Amino acid sequence: MPSINHETASRAMTATGGAAEVDAEARAILQRAAAVASFPPFHAVHHLLSVGVCVRCIFRLCGAFSDACTCLSLTASSLHSFIEEHDDSVKSVSCSCLATDEAYCSICFGVLLPTCYQDGAVEQLHSVTPIDNITSMISQAVQREGYQVDDFSLEISLPAVVAANERAIRLCMKEKYGNANWFSDKMFSQQTMPVKEALRLLLVPSLERQMNVKHGNNSFRIRLMYTHDDGSQKLLNLLPNDRGRKRKAESRDGSSTKRNSTDDDKNILSESDSFINKTLEGIQDQEFCSLFQLPPEKMLKPCHLVISCLRSPIYIGGRYLKLSRNVSQSCWIIDDERMGEASVEEIIGEHVRAICRGDGYKFHAAGREDIDVRMLGSGRPFLVEVLNVRSIPSATEVQQIADKINSSEKKHVRIRNLKLVGSEIWTMMREGEAEKQKQYTALIWTSRPLTDNELHNISLIKDMEIVQKTPIRVLHRRSPLERKRIIHWMEIEKIADGSNYYLLHLCTQAGTYIKEFVHGDLGRTHPSFGVMLSCRAEILQLDVTDVKMDFLQ
């Protein structure tokens, strides 16, 4: 393998005006390609070279691309020599395809070389092939972020202008050779391997070696985003209905010079990529030929590459207890002011996120309780969805999260059974939420003492139906409705003789407003506890003692 960048190699060799020798490896590949049924005559292939299509794109267009194309000695120069051997009409002296200007492929902008430029200095290691160079850049990017991965998937995004270029070349060939007896409409279209697929074939094996993991499932995605501002802008300018956009880009600062924020430019261009695609779809070949220069002009800059990684979310679930009457379940901030001291969501979510080294989190719970209501007993099932974690926590690390929260000074929240779970748990939690029963204990006061008989009779009541109008305290943000709910059972115990205070234990259907059931909400919940006993009843404290759900126990 040559020890210098192959790009420089091909140029050095053509500086003399002649074509390079074809080495054995390249020859074998070229011979195999030429034998492929869909391979066009040599002079046509040479024409592709002369309009600036790179060797790999030629192989793609002719249906001859394979991983053999990683071969470094497969250069424009050696292809030219090979053709020259087989076709006398092609001569190496002053052939335009051997020109020394620094042009990149007129279809792929050199993406298949592979080459690119990135923001900031890029180390070009001399002993490394271009493919390995790119994949080591990718591998370094993954390592820099601190990801620990077991597999990966590769997503490639190319600027829309690449597809436009390919179409231009195809139409160019059709125009020149359309009437030849070897030409069929299938040529250069159906047998063409897409650029993305070719790039994938080139990069994946090398990337697997660099990162020491296999290409496979979707949970860790590496995204290669190629853009070509000049090419995209030129294309945009050629398309009809573009005048509006052009004016917008120019008139921002009253002049036609570039605006300051490069980010803004990039945003405009990616919106315009979908505009380009949509518009091109609607343009027939004939109109296309009239709008575009065929063949396309040579490109002097390669694509810009941005490498980004994203891991799909992981889920950590368990049950929480809320021991404070001044902590809300979810983050509650109105006008920059926090209600209550803290929130369960933030306490749990932040600890989980930090240990998993994630970018963010979403908190999901099976139902909720008011800020002044404690959650006791076996706790309420919850899930924390953690985004883009750098490493998937081990069982020990998960235990660390639980220990940290449980041993915290403030004692607001307790965690039980914390563990890594699959995303299907989220669906399970949402399913049947409305049917799940909840158990409570309320500290209540009555306006007159209750007799033992009354206390006993309460415990006999099973599945009592009540109707609740939307409580006044939530009426500002919920629909005014009447909701039927069921009180499954009740049990009541006296706190102390002569005090009129009782502990009311009850089990109700999901969605029952307990406080309103006790005090009646000005008669809008009926029957209320007070009405049942023909007295006034008030509730001082409420605790949830059981959330009856099967999972995350």
Add this chain to the structure above:
Amino acid sequence: MAEDSAALDAQPLDSSPQRESALDDETRALIVPDAGDLPAFPSSAVEANFARYFVADFLNPGHDQYVYRHPNGLCVVGLAPAHVAFKEEGGITSVDFNVGKSDRSEMKVTGKRKRNAQHLQENSALCKVFTNNTSFVVRCCVKGSLLEINDRLIKQPDLLNTSADREGYIAIFMPKPADWLKIKDKFISYDDYKNLRGLC
């Protein structure tokens, strides 16, 4: 049933393991309060959850009303204890939400955005209360959307006589925050109202 006969003995709850509500010791320890800490008369739900405002002689002598305002902005409107209607022999005998131009009991407010709610002024008529000999017009007192009227009053007007301050409320309004700020200083507190009317 065996369950029933066992229940008739009325065993103390915490010693029987079959009770559905049986809580573990740790939970019980958290829940059971210290009887000594409990006040003899706790605040009522209204006192604890609303700010109570009163207005005396609204547009007419003796037309005393209350406005209970919830922190979420909603206002419950009703007759204050010293309203002149209560002084009539037999008290209030019926309530009519038909105030001429429209029947307030016919509106249908729907959805979170409270569509179809009527926008009324402070002086708009809300309803009419009838006694044996006469009738009194009750006004809105607040400017805003009328969300709900207490239709129980239609079948049970006696609620006004027995608990005008709770189950006998008349209507619920949603004023705009700006509109509330404009009128809130016209009201007086419960204590000031009590003193004004000489109530205990």
